[in-house]
Amino acid sequence: MLERHSIVAEQFEDAEQQSAAAHLGMWTFIATEVLFFGGLFLAYTVYRHFYFDAFAAGSKHTDAVYGTINSVILLTSSFTMALAVQFAKIGRAKLIVRFLLLTVFLGAMFLAVKGFEYHEDIVKHLVPGPNFDPSLPLQSQIFFWFYWIMTGLHAVHILIGLGVLSAMAFLARREKFSAQYHSPVEITGLYWHFVDIVWLFLYPLLYLVQRHA
Amino acid sequence: MNDPEQNYLSAGWTVRSWLLTTDHKRIGILYLLSILVFFAIAAAAAAMMRLELLTPQGDLVLSETYNKLFTMHGVLMVWFFLIPSIPTVLGNFIIPLMIGARDVAFPKLNLLSWYLFIIGGCFALHAIVLGGVDTGWTFYTPYSTAYSNSHVLEMAAGIFIAGFGSILTGLNFIITIQKMRAPGLTWFRLPLFIWSMYSTSIILVLATPVLAITLLLMSIERIWGVGIFNPKLGGDPILFQHLFWFYSHPAVYIMILPGLGVVSEIIPCFSRKKIFGYKFVAFSSVAIAVLGFLVWGHHMFVSSQSIYAGMAFSILSFLVAIPSAIKVFNWTATLYRGSISFNAPMLYALSFIGLFVIGGLTGLFLATLAVDVHLHGTYFVVAHFHYIMVGGMVTAFMGGLHFWWPKITGRLYPEKLAQLAAIILFIGFNLTFFPQFILGYLGMPRRVHEYAPEFQLYNVLSTAGASILAIGYLLPLIYFLWSLFYGKKSSANPWRATGLEWKTSSPPPKHNFAETPVVTEDAYEYPPLNEIGEHPDA
Numbered sequence: 001m002l003e004r005h006s007i008v009a010e011q012f013e014d015a016e017q018q019s020a021a022a023h024l025g026m027w028t029f030i031a032t033e034v035l036f037f038g039g040l041f042l043a044y045t046v047y048r049h050f051y052f053d054a055f056a057a058g059s060k061h062t063d064a065v066y067g068t069i070n071s072v073i074l075l076t077s078s079f080t081m082a083l084a085v086q087f088a089k090i091g092r093a094k095l096i097v098r099f100l101l102l103t104v105f106l107g108a109m110f111l112a113v114k115g116f117e118y119h120e121d122i123v124k125h126l127v128p129g130p131n132f133d134p135s136l137p138l139q140s141q142i143f144f145w146f147y148w149i150m151t152g153l154h155a156v157h158i159l160i161g162l163g164v165l166s167a168m169a170f171l172a173r174r175e176k177f178s179a180q181y182h183s184p185v186e187i188t189g190l191y192w193h194f195v196d197i198v199w200l201f202l203y204p205l206l207y208l209v210q211r212h213a
Numbered sequence: 214m215n216d217p218e219q220n221y222l223s224a225g226w227t228v229r230s231w232l233l234t235t236d237h238k239r240i241g242i243l244y245l246l247s248i249l250v251f252f253a254i255a256a257a258a259a260a261m262m263r264l265e266l267l268t269p270q271g272d273l274v275l276s277e278t279y280n281k282l283f284t285m286h287g288v289l290m291v292w293f294f295l296i297p298s299i300p301t302v303l304g305n306f307i308i309p310l311m312i313g314a315r316d317v318a319f320p321k322l323n324l325l326s327w328y329l330f331i332i333g334g335c336f337a338l339h340a341i342v343l344g345g346v347d348t349g350w351t352f353y354t355p356y357s358t359a360y361s362n363s364h365v366l367e368m369a370a371g372i373f374i375a376g377f378g379s380i381l382t383g384l385n386f387i388i389t390i391q392k393m394r395a396p397g398l399t400w401f402r403l404p405l406f407i408w409s410m411y412s413t414s415i416i417l418v419l420a421t422p423v424l425a426i427t428l429l430l431m432s433i434e435r436i437w438g439v440g441i442f443n444p445k446l447g448g449d450p451i452l453f454q455h456l457f458w459f460y461s462h463p464a465v466y467i468m469i470l471p472g473l474g475v476v477s478e479i480i481p482c483f484s485r486k487k488i489f490g491y492k493f494v495a496f497s498s499v500a501i502a503v504l505g506f507l508v509w510g511h512h513m514f515v516s517s518q519s520i521y522a523g524m525a526f527s528i529l530s531f532l533v534a535i536p537s538a539i540k541v542f543n544w545t546a547t548l549y550r551g552s553i554s555f556n557a558p559m560l561y562a563l564s565f566i567g568l569f570v571i572g573g574l575t576g577l578f579l580a581t582l583a584v585d586v587h588l589h590g591t592y593f594v595v596a597h598f599h600y601i602m603v604g605g606m607v608t609a610f611m612g613g614l615h616f617w618w619p620k621i622t623g624r625l626y627p628e629k630l631a632q633l634a635a636i637i638l639f640i641g642f643n644l645t646f647f648p649q650f651i652l653g654y655l656g657m658p659r660r661v662h663e664y665a666p667e668f669q670l671y672n673v674l675s676t677a678g679a680s681i682l683a684i685g686y687l688l689p690l691i692y693f694l695w696s697l698f699y700g701k702k703s704s705a706n707p708w709r710a711t712g713l714e715w716k717t718s719s720p721p722p723k724h725n726f727a728e729t730p731v732v733t734e735d736a737y738e739y740p741p742l743n744e745i746g747e748h749p750d751a
Binding site for chain 2 (some may be wrong): 009020035036037042047050129141145146
């Protein structure tokens with residue numbers, strides 16, 4: 001009972017209430033994030049409707065190989081994250097640390113691949129502005145504007161995720177989590193899956209517009 | 214814990230004990246002090262504008278300075294006073310007390326909200342000190358992205374950062390209300406202030422991120438000179454307006470719903486009656502929050518929006534009148550045959566009802582497509598939203614502050630003086646803004662510092678009203694400060710009100726309640742009429 005008491009913050013009655021509050025808090029935060037990205041997705045949809053050909057032309061200039069590799073990496077990282085949460089539920093500290101660190105590694109891989117891709121995009125004059133590839137239609141600049149901002153904001157979210165995941169791994173290593181108390185790991189998982197899901201929308205919208213034609 | 218000397222104020226006297234506090238009550242006080250600073254600066258800008266408008270010629274400030282004045286007034290009042298006002302001050306202080314909790318769900322996050330607010334506020338003030346912004350509070354593109362030579366980026370950054378503070382406050386309130394209610398406090402036993410704060414929080418959480426992304430896109434476009442609102446590339450400036458108002462119309466309801474909640478607390482207490490139609494009042498808050506997301510297009514009736522979209526937005530805007538009217542009718546029915554006493558909070562609540570009705574009905578004029586073509590961009594619009602935001606929200610904030618002042622400070626304010634201030638505020642407000650309806654109808658455009666000489670009479674009346682309004686604001690400031698030192702000590706429940714916040718001492722102890730209270734009855738269970746039709750405790 002004494003140990004149980006120490007993990008419940010003073011404003012809560014018991015551990016269940018605390019855990020329920022943490023979960024609902026993260027879901028509410030995710031709702032905020034959906035609306036944050038939602039503004040971008042709306043604007044993307046409007047311009048894709050206005051200038052479909054320019055968007056298709058722009059999309060063909062993205063590197064689908066990098067995009068596909070990154071999709072696989074990120075999906076795998078969601079799998080390792082889910083495993084970390086499962087091990088948290090049964091209180092296996094060492095396995096939590098291992099799978100959290102694996103998730104961090106995959107997230108960092110994603111950013112590294114993205115970095116190589118950004119470098120090639122810059123070399124290929126795919127940054128909107130005066131140096132933009134003149135062979136592309138004018139409105140392809142709008143496409144690439146979305147490409148940079150959407151993937152950039154997503155990368156910022158990955159970066160934040162890596163920080164939180166590392167902190168969780170550190171806490172797990174110091175045996176802060178148990179079968180009774182593990183909601184921080186769980187809600188970190190919710191966040192990570194959310195960031196993953198955003199990518200699942202970005203991938204087809206940016207890399208696969210009329211790829212076959 | 215029941216020792217009256219031990220309360221949240223005496224828990225620590227150091228600056229550190231305030232700046233690192235996680236006590237929702239202290240955070241409420243921090244917010245109160247900081248929003249008052251922003252209010253004072255924004256009010257000074259308004260005073261400059263009213264002085265300029267005394268004469269038809271532009272003789273006090275340049276048109277450029279005038280643009281900066283109304284931008285500063287709008288930005289500070291909207292984001293740094295009105296939006297945080299009732300939620301972060303009274304909401305922070307009262308919500309956990311009302312639901313019988315020891316604190317909000319995430320106290321550290323609550324403190325982070327305040328710091329984000331302060332950092333955002335510093336950016337905004339720095340932008341003003343550097344020379345200000347001249348885009349208006351709406352930051353319309355392409356002026357804000359391509360042409361304005363003022364400190365748009367820094368101001369946008371300030372609003373962006375403060376916005377995240379708002380989001381976290383909303384999140385905190387939602388979780389607190391969902392998960393931290395005392396045993397027996399079911400949804401339909403909650404005080405109506407909680408219902409309105411819950412609805413407000415939903416808007417804060419769902420609308421503010423859209424403003425964040427919109428300001429981010431605008432800023433990126435301004436920095437790199439290319440972007441999606443730029444017609445050079447085939448971009449559409451109107452899209453900015455859609456995104457902006459998708460946030461900013463719901464934000465209007467952030468700026469009134471908490472006021473509706475405060476009035477729903479005051480009226481039953483000073484009528485000694487249960488509120489009429491509890492569920493209707495409760496759900497009308499939710500309805501306003503939901504409808505608020507569907508009416509943004511009424512700001513763009515004359516901005517090349519399709520006429521069919523205009524019709525849809527017009528009808529949806531009319532619909533907002535229904536839940537608003539439900540509230541007004543229910544308050545009136547609550548007053549009916551009540552034992553009314555005209556204490557200062559009640560005077561504020563009553564003037565709220567009057568001003569909110571005028572503000573709401575003139576909103577219907579503006580929601581009417583053809584009428585809006587005539588009134589768009591005139592002083593009629595200015596008068597309309599000031600009736601809602603100042604006449605409504607600020608009046609409710611004053612009412613709430615008086616109502617809960619004994620709880621917050623443990624001292625009573627001087628009643629006679631407070632009643633006088635409430636009346637001065639009502640007169641000053643109407644004298645300031647009613648002439649603006651006439652000016653707008655006659656065609657005086659907003660946001661200009663010169664005007665045709667035939668408008669002068671109404672402008673002089675308006676400026677005279679503003680000076681009375683200023684007295685109405687200064688007076689409470691003085692007697693509130695006075696009461697801190699010399700006011701009579703308050704009992705736990707000076708108004709003999711229902712509600713858990715009155716069951717603990719004034720000011721409350723650090724953890725609010727010695728024991729978690731158990732709720733066994735509905736809200737506003739004021740004693741029923743006795744056989745001869747009198748209220749037994751009146």
